[in-house]
Amino acid sequence: MGIFKRLADVVKSNINDLISKAEDPEKMLNQMLIDMNEHLIESKKGVASAIADEKRLERQMLENKAKAEEWEKKAMIALKAGKEDLAKQALLRKQEYANYHADLKPQWEAQHAAVSKLKDSLKQLQSKIDEAKRKKNILVARAKRAETTKKIQQTMGNMNNNNAFSVFDRMSDKVDKIEAEADALAELSDLSQDSDLDAQFKQLESSGGSADLLLEELKQKMESEGQ
Secondary structure: OHHHHHHHHHHHHHHHHHHHHOOOHHHHHHHHHHHHHHHHHHHHHHHHHHHHHHHHHHHHHHHHHHHHHHHHHHHHHHHHOOOHHHHHHHHHHHHHHHHHHHHHHHHHHHHHHHHHHHHHHHHHHHHHHHHHHHHHHHHHHHHHHHHHHHHHHHHHHHHHHOOHHHHHHHHHHHHHHHHHHHHHHHHHHHHHHHHHHHHHHHHHHHHHHHHHHHHHHHHHHHHHOOO
8 A cells, every 4th residue: 555655645745846937827737637647657567566476376386285185086086095194295285385375375375465455446536637637627727717817917908007098088089189270271172162163153243234334335436436
């Protein structure tokens, strides 16, 4: 179980170090998951080694049991053949292997129990990492939203501090003034055109009246002179 305690200590240390130096939440969380996966791989190697030890003990235990049974059968064969001395020797060998088996059995049982706990711990660790991956995606999304909101608020704050909208107001007033001046010039131009047109008509009327008068005078002069 020591490998998981070491893993927890290392991960905890790495997390605290990353948080204290964190500038980019997504980068920090990705690095944390990389570290956790690396330690998970090492833990799997440790569990695999423990399983191998269990299998080795089990194999040795079963082999000694099988040899003990084999020598017991040989003792029976010797006894049936009337060779008690040979049967005794076979029984001594059988007892030897039976003792080996008896010694190995509690070791194997203890190793088997430890391996079962290690497997359960490994499953829990894998589950925790999977959960961390899901939480990482949620945290990254939240961090991005928070950063976007922060930038928007900063921009609005800068605009308010710099009276940015007052520039638009002043520009609007200036445009209104220019438009009013343009309208006034257009109106004056229309008035000027109307004045010129009236003068032309007056001149024409004036010129026309004078010609009629002169013509009438000329006619009267010619009549008086008998022409």
